[in-house]
Amino acid sequence: MYTRLAPRTLKRIEDYIGDHLHEDIDLATLARLANVSRFHFARLFRASKGVSPMAYLEKCRMERAQALILEGELQLGSIASLVGYDDPSYFTRRFRHCCGQTPSAWARAPH
Numbered sequence: 112m113y114t115r116l117a118p119r120t121l122k123r124i125e126d127y128i129g130d131h132l133h134e135d136i137d138l139a140t141l142a143r144l145a146n147v148s149r150f151h152f153a154r155l156f157r158a159s160k161g162v163s164p165m166a167y168l169e170k171c172r173m174e175r176a177q178a179l180i181l182e183g184e185l186q187l188g189s190i191a192s193l194v195g196y197d198d199p200s201y202f203t204r205r206f207r208h209c210c211g212q213t214p215s216a217w218a219r220a221p222h
Contacts, residue, residue, distance in 0.1 A: 114155070114158055115155060115158045115159040116145060116155045116156060116158075116159045120144075120145050120146075121156075121159050121160075123144055123145075124141055124144055124145060124156070124164075127141070127144055128141075128167070128168055128171050129171065132168075132171060132172050132175055132193070132194050132195050133192065133193050133194065133195050134195065135195070136168055136195070138152065138153060138164060138165070141156070141164055152164070169205065169209065170209070172194040172195055172196075173194075173205075173206060173209045173210060175193070175194050176190050176191075176193075176194045176202075176206060176214065177210070177217070179193060179194070180214055180217065180218045181218075181222060183218075187199060187202075187203070187214050187215065190202075190214070191203075202214070
């Protein structure tokens with residue numbers, strides 16, 4: 112029995128997440144991509160990446176949001192939608208939790 116995801120499987124999962132950030136991604140979908148049960152996938156993913164699949168997904172969403180904010184071409188509501196948050200206020204709360212400040216404050220800060 113494997114204790115981590117195979118590198119090729121992990122890459123497939125990472126690519127899927129990157130390509131589908133704007134969609135509702137659940138554990139069952141990711142587990143199907145790895146051909147294992149949800150429970151087993153969650154354990155293997157954590158062993159491979161050091162975080163849970165959902166924490167990794169949120170990290171990817173926040174990194175994409177930060178890049179879009181820096182581009183300065185889109186409003187925050189559009190950015191929230193592009194990274195998978197239907198509710199801009201929920202996006203703002205999650206962004207503050209992950210990044211330590213609101214998206215607008217983060218945009219004004221020097222980078």
